[in-house]
Amino acid sequence: MRIKFAQQMLLLVLVTRRFVFLCIAKRITGHGVNSNDCCCIGQWQLYHTTEVFIMSNFSDMDNVFIMDHPLIQHKISILRNKETGTNEFRKLIEEIAVLMGFEALRDLPLEDVEVETPIETCRTPMISGKKLAVVPVLRAGLGMVNGITTLVPSAKIGHIGLYRDPVTHEPHEYYCKLPDPIDQRLIVMVDPMLATGGSAISAVNFIKQHGGKSIKCMFVIAAPEGLKRLHEVHPDVQIYVGHLDRELNDRAYICPGLGDAGDRIFGTK
């Protein structure tokens, strides 16, 4: 009898919580949202699952940029589909890297140079200043490199090899080779997934230890937990995220996510 009463009370609390979330979201956005998803209100994001209710104000995070371009969102949705095969997955990751790179590099400095057109001589803007280095976090980050070099073919490429321990989820380093010197370069670190944030934090630590100063990180999908952690540890680093997902599960996989990015890019599972 008591157990049944407790079950009914628990159910009532869960239903009320979901109802309150939907009301808040509807009031602010003016339309309904999927209660198991997140809803974006300007720089605010409300998350709701049956287990968590997180409200994060990303406008406090100066260096965090969450993409909202429809092409990026569309391509990420195809990536998520477990029926999407290796070939298509790889192409999409590269295309998303181009679209995200286009946005992430919008603050590259310009300088006017003199050019002779078939008509006349003019001064016209070209990229100046810092040279670029792309640094993929192995393995999965490799899938994004061509996307960035399509935009900046002269970029140098460094590599950081890290893998996540399947039990502790702690990152382990197995390789690090960066362009030397790196201090005058703009570094674009790429990895499709930001989960606990452990790998990204270690990768940025390596880049800084080698003298890297101006760093941007690009992730196709991020979990709120990893995004918050990376930003707290490295607030000077600009972080670009294709889509901010709901949460991590108990195996530290991103939900809804897309599974293991490395395995899907390289067809190893």
Ligand code: PRP
């Ligand atoms: C994945 C992903 C990131 C890391 C994210 O790599 O590409 O590097 O996990 O997880 P974290 O934020 O919890 O550290 P993984 O370790 O699976 O290696 P792989 O790319 O070789 O598959």
Ligand code: URA
């Ligand atoms: N690494 C991945 O490839 N996927 C996740 O969801 C988390 C870490």
